[in-house]
Amino acid sequence: QVQLQESGPGLVKPSETLSLTCNVSGGSISSDFWSWIRQSPGKGLEWIGYIFYSGSTHYNPSLAGRVAISVDTSRTQFSLHLSFLTPADTAVYYCARSPQRDFLYFDNWGRGTLVTVSS
């Protein structure tokens, strides 16, 4: 059973860049689609973007220009970089998997990590 675990800073300052890492264990990262999804306090879910194991990416247009996702298959992890942060970026950030055979949904999620943007 694949397990995902997010890690990164819990507090970042406005205008800085957030960097989060998702460690994948119990399975291979060299297949499937790997996404970042966030949830602002008391709000719904927003997909940020995905990376395919080959390195190809696609991002939510609402965040395009500020987001980059990379993968390190040798270390079985992928990362999120979100720049020019504002307090509106405060959220719980989840990493999740979409199976390659049917990439339309997320069948495995990390526990999430709370990121607060504040000076």
Place this chain on the structure above:
Amino acid sequence: SYVLTQPPSVSVAPGQTASITCGGNNSGGKSVHWYQQKPGQAPVLVVYDESDRPSGIPERFSGSHSGHTATLTISRVEAGDEADYYCQVWDSRTNNYLFGPGTQVTVL
């Protein structure tokens, strides 16, 4: 742009049936998926591809789709089913994943 709508809340007595709808403002044909999220936890996939269940999800959870509306049905509701439920689609026109606003299910 494609928008999903869900009722903000649904209340149901234990042992009864809860139905949660998910409507789209565009043409149908999009496969709908459902997630359960309990307070302080990550979402869990409970139904995918309209009506399939991942292993470990009870048969009490079922999905259906008619026209522009998908429905998640929870039969014989238990106290442990109290949670927020989100529908989700893949919008092939924009290559984006979209989530509905969520429905809070309260077990009376």
